[in-house]
Amino acid sequence: MADNRVVVYKGPGQVAVEPIDFPKLEVPDDVAEGVGLKKKAEHGVILKVVSTNICGSDQHMVRGRTTAPVGQTLGHEITGEIIEKGSDVLFLEEGDLVSVPFNIACGRCRMCMERKTGVCLNVNPARPGAAYGYVDMGGWIGGQAEYVMVPFADFNCLKFPDKEQALEKIRDLTMLSDIFPTGYHGAYTAGVTTGSTVYVAGAGPVGLAAAHSAQLLGAAVVIVGDAIPERLEQARSFGCETVDITLDTPIEEQIADIVGEPVVDAAVDAVGFEARGHGPEAHEQPATVLNDIMSVTRVGGKLGIPGLYVTGDPGAPDPDAREGTLKIRIGLGWAKSHSFTTGQCPVKRYNRELMMAILHDRAQIAKAVNATVISLDDAPKGYQEFDRGAAKKFVIDPHGMIS
Structure with missing residues (x-):
């Protein structure tokens, strides 16, 4: 019954x-x-x-x-x-x-x-x-x-x-x-601490939770990137700076306008495998955010990756991505001596x-x-x-x- x-x-x-x-x-x-x-x-x-x-x-x-x-x-x-x-x-x-x-x-x-x-x-x-x-x-x-x-x-x-x-x-x-522990996990494992500059990719609930968590951990500046104006406005509503990924202006330049240099101390991927590229006509590129956070994180920095990645995606844009194999610039992360933390919080x-x-x-x-x-x-x-x-x-x- x-x-x-x-x-x-x-x-x-x-x-x-x-x-x-x-x-x-x-x-x-x-x-x-x-x-x-x-x-x-x-x-x-x-x-x-x-x-x-x-x-x-x-x-x-x-x-x-x-x-x-x-x-x-x-x-x-x-x-x-x-x-x-x-x-x-x-x-x-x-x-x-x-x-x-x-x-x-x-x-x-x-x-x-x-x-x-x-x-x-x-x-x-x-x-x-x-x-x-x-x-x-x-x-x-x-x-x-x-x-x-x-x-x-x-x-x-x-x-x-x-x-x-x-x-x-x-x-x-x-x-x-x-989402609160997950966002906190992303910020904490990215090494956010007193005075940090932080980039959070994604202004969905987990990204916003990561941004708020970065503030709790003492970050000096928290920058949130997204493509949806309403979500960027929500991030600004509690004191975050924002990056609009639909603009032709590279993310690094937008970050430099905020903190004076094109890199941050710590970065969080709160997007996951349905990531999209940059610009007004961007299409799905599953590895975009992972490559972005390596690009914008300083040498020796840490990356928190609470965004979901799967081993089976029937709607992926290419055969490799359907099994979770993505075109990640691991050489860049290696050269910059980055630390990565992935997986469920x-x-x-x-x-x-x-x-x-x-x-x-x-x-x-x-x-x-x-x-x-x-x-x-x-x-x-x-x-x-x-x-x-x-x-x-x-x-x-x-x-x-x-x-």
């Missing part, structure tokens, strides 16, 4: 809200069989979803740019209230309000012990790492839903210390499940500290990314607006709990 609803991928450019069974304390069959877990998940909890966000990573699937099958459930940014817990959950209680990292992690394997929770070894038989509602990430049901199951809850769930206070700040706290490495920054008014991430609340029924419309480049971070409120 369907006692739940979830957003489902229906084919390129299409999503729908469909009925689905109420979650059980069980792991997906493929995970149980593939890695030897028990089917019954007494280590899990069931959440009433308070907020769940639309992510740019979801859009890659919805555009048909991954191998996601029709029927794939969506949603990996989850904040919710515990309404049921398994007998092995020791430190959480029904009624607790928690943030859920998009990385599903067991808390027991070597990677989890090393705080590399984005590549947990025990939650996905296909490859290291898992996520809710994402292709090739273990078959876990998506969280753009009314209810969802979270495994290994004592390890994965971040409990908010004061539920009433958390609900008042939910527009900010909902960003802890992914290990959310648990950062989320507690960022929670404290929000609760004590040191971070205003909802303002930075223009958090915009919609109902679950309006999720398809939200996907359409986001795909058109809206300068908004859509927050889905399935139960009308966000004031």
